[in-house]
Amino acid sequence: MVEVRITETEAYGGLDDPASHAARGRTPRNQPMFGLAGTVYIYRIYGMHWCANIVTGDLGDPQAVLMRGGVVTKGNEVAVRRRGRTVGLADGPGKLTQALGITDAFNNSSVNVPGSFSLEPGKEPSEIQQTPRIGISKAVDRLWRFCYA
């Protein structure tokens, strides 16, 4: 089992957020975003990598948080095997999912249930930096990328 401390996230704000996959309404791909809070939304990016979101809004309100990066705190050996390298194990959205073994098999599941992955509170960050979201050209005024230690 691999455990990471999440150090980087991005928020996506639902129908009002032009940068969200759900901005244009429900599609087969983004359907999990319209589920209950705690629903897992996985999508493939650039044809190669998986990215993992946790839905935070109520049913029908497609808000979610993208897990963008973290540091491995348990299961380093497994993470290294999955990543095929010993550094940069989870410092990016695709790397994070690969290190954790998250694929589209988890799409539309929920966190903290058997057969999916779990989230639990960690140490309160002492400082949180906010910046525009990475790779996003829309809604740049929304500082919804959060980095912390």
Added chain:
DNA sequence: CAGCGGATCGCCT
């Protein structure tokens, strides 16, 4: 070490 481009595919235009 920074910069560039290839890989690769589902979804929207």
Added chain:
DNA sequence: GGCGATCCGCTGC
């Protein structure tokens, strides 16, 4: 038909 909520290897300084 084109482009992304990306990563990695290779190039050239």
